[in-house]
Amino acid sequence: MNERETYQDCVIYARYSSHNQRDASIEQQVSECEAFARYNGLRVVKVYADRHLSGTTDQRPQFQQMLKDAERGKWSVVLTWKVDRFARNRYDSATYKYRLKKHGVRVVYAKESIPDGPEGILLESILEGSAEYYSANLAQNVKRGLRFNAEAGIANGGHMPYGFRRGADGRHEIVESEAAVVREIFSRVAGGEKLSRIVEDLITQCVPTRAGGKWRTGTLRAMLSNEVYAGVYRFGETRTEDSVPRIVDDATWEEVKRHMDSVKGTRVRSENYLFTGKVRCGLCGEPMVGRTAHGRKGTAYSYYCCRGHRQKFCEKKDVRRELLEDSVVSRVLEALDDAAVVSWIADSVMEMQKREAEKSRTAPDALRSELAAVKKSIKGIMSAIEQGIVTPTTKGRLLELEGEQGRLENAIAEAEIPAPAVERDFIVYWLTRFRGGSVGDAEARRDVVESLIHSLRVWDDHAEAVLNYAGEEKAVNVPLAPVDGDGGGSPYEQSSWERFYCKPDHSNVTRL
Ligand SMILES: [Zn+2]
Missing domain, CATH: 1.10.287 (Helix Hairpins)
Known part of the structure; x- marks a missing residue:
């Protein structure tokens, strides 16, 4: 272990408007963001800065570039000085955040973690949710029809994957000659053969591809991760099992998946630690920073580590990222089961x-x-x-x-411009959509953390989460059971949530 570590990569976005005399300069904003990044274990990979000179236009070329670059998934955090650097108003902010979110990127403010009180954060998250909801609804009619097809295993347009043709009823039908090739590829990969070797063989044996092109490792990689061969039809978010005749059996599919994952794991990519900027060590008060270590076989292990511990003055042990995030998120989701x-x-x-x-x-x-x-x-x-x-x-x-x-x-x-209004029903929908859902849902986790959790302190056996609706004294206790422990009967078990959700009292919410 610890052979190689990856950090969470971020970019800085700074903006200066010349018509506001009190505005912090770009240099000042960047240096404060850099200090925040250093302190919170983020690695700055790029700085975007718009010098807003004219005052008559809101065109921000660097901002647009940043949005574009986010699509490449090279970094997972945009760090900005204050909330007003990022967008002019809450609605714009929500729309941009939604765009970034689609690429797994979130926005962190170096200077204020609470723009205008906790409800501000919630309202912004909900607006963000509504931007997502309404843009998804634009194509709803089309989608509804397609989803119906998907559930019935009827192919929606597009071309059929290698190994299948469209049957008379619109469903997938196996092309036996191609299916044999698929099976061979899967079983050889399951047996540990290299993709390049298999490609070579396919070429020398003159096995035709669908479009008459050449076999490539990329073609194989796409095939090996396509669930259609295991009988699953996927359309957008709809995933229907056993709706397509399967070409590969479960055992082979799982074995191949294991192989592909272990190859993928060796690639360095930016990690996204949900609690960055919000989590501190319970023992010494220093921030806990995300670290990923790679084992010998390329398996990644992620931890939150106390800065003080890394500097050898604190005893706090590293906490497995999954343990901390799962425990805290599920605790907060539990609260949302209460209609009141x-x-x-x-x-x-x-x-x-x-x-x-x-x-x-x-x-x-x-x-x-x-x-x-x-x-x-x-x-x-x-x-x-x-x-x-x-x-x-x-x-x-x-x-x-x-x-x-x-x-x-x-x-x-x-x-x-009239402020966009969100209806109460939508808020309730937004808050309850994860009900009964799994904490493994990446989007749910992110939304819960971003909108409901203000800050977090972590000890070895438990954590205390301060919610956006409760002051420091009413922090929520989250027991941290060891990964393989029984988790039950913890002395930190809390039975009642009401007391954390009493009247909002912002007087004792500490600003980070
Ligand atoms: Zn510590």
């Missing part, structure tokens, strides 16, 4: 939304009177110019005022 808790959260978020809407309604009025004053000053200078009074100072002042006018006009236009 869900309804209370939904009410708070609706309340928050109302306040937000109120804020945006009053904003334009203040801006409009500011704009009127600026226009009046411009008029004054213009008449001075007409009377021939022109000094370099007047000229400079005029340019300044015109810039200010542009900024205010933009700000008014922005403030007038």
Whole structure:
């Protein structure tokens, strides 16, 4: 073990707007983000910075580039100084976060972990969820039909995988000659043969491919991971077992999967530790950072490790990532089984939304009177110019005022965009959609951690999670049973959740 370690990679996004005098410079933002990254065990691989000079446009080329680069999955965190660097408003933020999320990337703020109180985080997560929900619903009618087909094992358009043809009823039908090739490939890989060797043989034996092209290891790799050969038909999120005649038996399929996974495991990829930036050691208070170590056979083991322990002044043992994440997430999901808790959260978020809407309604009025004053000053200078009074100072002042006018006009236009409203039903749906689900669902884990967990302290035998709806004193106790232990009868077992979900009290929520 510990032969090689991988870190969680992140990028920094910084933005400077020249019209706000109090704005931190790009350099200042980057250096604070870098310090945060160092402290929290993140490795910075790239810095994106937009210098927002004109004030009349929100085009952010570096931001767009960052979104594009996220698709390549090279890093898993965007680190930004404060919430307002990332997006202009909560709605934009939610939309961008949703785009990033599709590529397994999340946003971490170096400066404030709570933008405007805990409900802010929840509202943003729910908006993010609704962006996802509504974009998914756009194509719903089409999808519904396709899903019905998928469940019945009827192929939806597209080409049939090698080994199958479309039968008269639209279902998969085995092409025996091709199926024999598939079986041979699977059984040779299961026997430990190298893909390149098999490809060579296929070529020398002149086995035709479907499209008349050449066999490649990539073709084989795609085939070996396609569940259709084990009888599973997959369409989007719909996965239907035994809906396709199978070509490969279970034992062979599992063996091949094991081989492919062990090959995959040796590749270095950025790890995503959900608790980065939120988790501290219970013994010494230092952050716990994610580390992945690779064993001799390429198997990866991920841990949260106390920085103090790594610097040899703390006794805290490393915690297996799965153990910590599973225990905490399942504990929080348990809470959402309680209808009263869900309804209370939904009410708070609706309340928050109302306040937000109120804020945006009053904003334009203040801006409009500011704009009127600026226009009046411009008029004054213009008449001075007409009377021939022109000094370099007047000229400079005029340019300044015109810039200010542009900024205010933009700000008014922005403030007038109605705040998107989320209905209470949607909030309830969002909070309860994981009910009875497994904590192994990566998306559920991420959403739960991002939206509900404020911070976490970890001891060797238990952890304390501070939820976004509870102060430090009411932290939730999470027993950390050893992986193979019985897990029952822990002294940390908590029976009642209500006390953690009492009235929101933000006074004692510590900002990280
Ligand atoms: Zn420690």
